[in-house]
Amino acid sequence: MNTREDRVKWFMQDRFGLFIHWGLYSIPARGEWLRANEKISIEEYQPFFEEFNPVHYNPREWAKAAKAAGQQYAVLTAKHHDGFCLFDSQLTDYKATNTPAGRDLIKEYIEAFRAEGLKVGLYYSIIDWHHPDFPKYGDRYHPMRDNEEFQGEDTHFSNYVAYMHGQVKELLTNYGKIDILWFDFSYDDMTGEKWEAAKLVNMIRSMQPDVLIDNRLGGNIRLAEPEVYAGDFYSPEQIIPPGGIVNRANQPIPWEACITLNDHWGYHAKDLNYKSPKQVIRTLVECVSKGGNLLLNVGPNAKGEIPEQSLAILQVVGKWMRQNGDSIYGCTSSDLPKPEWGRYTQIGNYLYAHVYDRGIGPIYFQGLKGRIKKARLLADGSELHVETPWMAEQYSDIENGAFIDLSGAVLPDEMDTVIELELLE
Numbered sequence: 001m002n003t004r005e006d007r008v009k010w011f012m013q014d015r016f017g018l019f020i021h022w023g024l025y026s027i028p029a030r031g032e033w034l035r036a037n038e039k040i041s042i043e044e045y046q047p048f049f050e051e052f053n054p055v056h057y058n059p060r061e062w063a064k065a066a067k068a069a070g071q072q073y074a075v076l077t078a079k080h081h082d083g084f085c086l087f088d089s090q091l092t093d094y095k096a097t098n099t100p101a102g103r104d105l106i107k108e109y110i111e112a113f114r115a116e117g118l119k120v121g122l123y124y125s126i127i128d129w130h131h132p133d134f135p136k137y138g139d140r141y142h143p144m145r146d147n148e149e150f151q152g153e154d155t156h157f158s159n160y161v162a163y164m165h166g167q168v169k170e171l172l173t174n175y176g177k178i179d180i181l182w183f184d185f186s187y188d189d190m191t192g193e194k195w196e197a198a199k200l201v202n203m204i205r206s207m208q209p210d211v212l213i214d215n216r217l218g219g220n221i222r223l224a225e226p227e228v229y230a231g232d233f234y235s236p237e238q239i240i241p242p243g244g245i246v247n248r249a250n251q252p253i254p255w256e257a258c259i260t261l262n263d264h265w266g267y268h269a270k271d272l273n274y275k276s277p278k279q280v281i282r283t284l285v286e287c288v289s290k291g292g293n294l295l296l297n298v299g300p301n302a303k304g305e306i307p308e309q310s311l312a313i314l315q316v317v318g319k320w321m322r323q324n325g326d327s328i329y330g331c332t333s334s335d336l337p338k339p340e341w342g343r344y345t346q347i348g349n350y351l352y353a354h355v356y357d358r359g360i361g362p363i364y365f366q367g368l369k370g371r372i373k374k375a376r377l378l379a380d381g382s383e384l385h386v387e388t389p390w391m392a393e394q395y396s397d398i399e400n401g402a403f404i405d406l407s408g409a410v411l412p413d414e415m416d417t418v419i420e421l422e423l424l425e
């Protein structure tokens with residue numbers, strides 16, 4: 001039996017992944033929650049099933065874009081809350097094979113991303129607004145939650161649980177090695193054993209012992225001895241945990257923040273509120289500086305294309321990653337406090353200073369006097385000098401500090417200029 005520590009090794013090394021939300025909801029183009037938000041029935045949603053024909057779906061291009069951005073793994077929605085399956089499940093007709101797309105889109109995704117050397121994950125919604133045995137009336141989120149037609153309906157939740165377990169088994173059987181199973185999500189009493197989560201996870205571990213599982217089946221991953229279904233990593237959504245994530249014993253635990261590029265996960269034609277590349281780069285750095293990963297989302301459109309705006313951001317991030325990836329991959333938090341001018345990431349005796357604020361004069365490194373063996377600008381490898389500025393001995397707070405002179409009034413990279421500090425052992 002492997003341990004969580006074994007399983008998460010690659011994950012904590014890789015640090016940066018691509019989240020992909022794609023399904024029938026790309027056609028109405030109002031995000032993946034529209035059925036619940038607008039209380040849309042299965043019948044009203046059916047035209048999108050009949051029209052789904054992503055003529056430009058080319059997962060090889062998605063994989064190339066992810067790779068060029070410096071992302072090392074991806075997670076695609078095999079099934080979202082609407083219940084529609086991008087894969088050829090034998091347990092439902094509500095799947096891509098029965099739409100004009102006419103084929104298993106998960107299979108193509110997995111082959112394409114593997115071919116680019118990326119790890120592959122599958123998002124699977126444990127909530128299902130299509131399955132007849134999922135609770136409807138009175139549920140907190142279901143599109144039919146207020147529809148009295150469904151009041152007192154005789155549903156058999158155990159049928160749904162069997163279906164859900166069966167689909168997870170299919171996903172772990174038909175596509176070779178899966179690197180991440182990203183379940184979404186538990187709420188109220190719909191958590192843990194309600195999903196027969198221990199049985200589910202035991203099946204998963206017996207089939208694919210190395211697969212990573214997120215923490216949304218329920219349980220409490222922060223316990224000293226978490227439940228078997230509490231998962232391998234914590235999954236903050238649309239937020240970077242201010243102080244990272246620790247367990248009850250105050251030990252850091254693996255986590256991955258999932259973040260949208262605009263304000264929706266699924267394709268939304270009118271949402272142009274995109275983050276800047278600088279914001280994305282600094283968000284990735286913030287995650288790593290707090291010991292976590294970033295899973296950055298794109299929502300391909302009805303034709304199967306990642307929006308141009310998203311691709312443009314990924315390209316800029318990729319250029320920065322090619323120059324500065326050493327300050328991300330395999331790195332984690334530093335024991336040093338957050339510096340005034342930016343953030344630190346660290347791996348072994350390599351400390352990476354992410355300088356956001358140029359200030360005036362040399363950059364000050366509290367506590368590093370006599371500890372820097374070498375300093376370089378990471379982007380181009382050029383040498384930087386540790387120097388004591390004129391009269392600095394007389395300043396009161398520099399006893400333990402070091403200074404590095406960056407020539408020029410502006411930073412070489414105003415998004416994030418990285419200085420690599422090789423520390424003495």
Ligand code: H79
Nearest residue numbers: 021032033036037080081141184185237258265
């Ligand atoms: O798949 C993405 C979301 O659809 C899913 N998790 C990510 C990865 C998610 N489902 N629910 N939630 C996240 C939290 C629920 C938020 C809600 Fe709402 C607030 C549901 C109703 C009010 C957000 C705003 C969704 C609809 C309106």
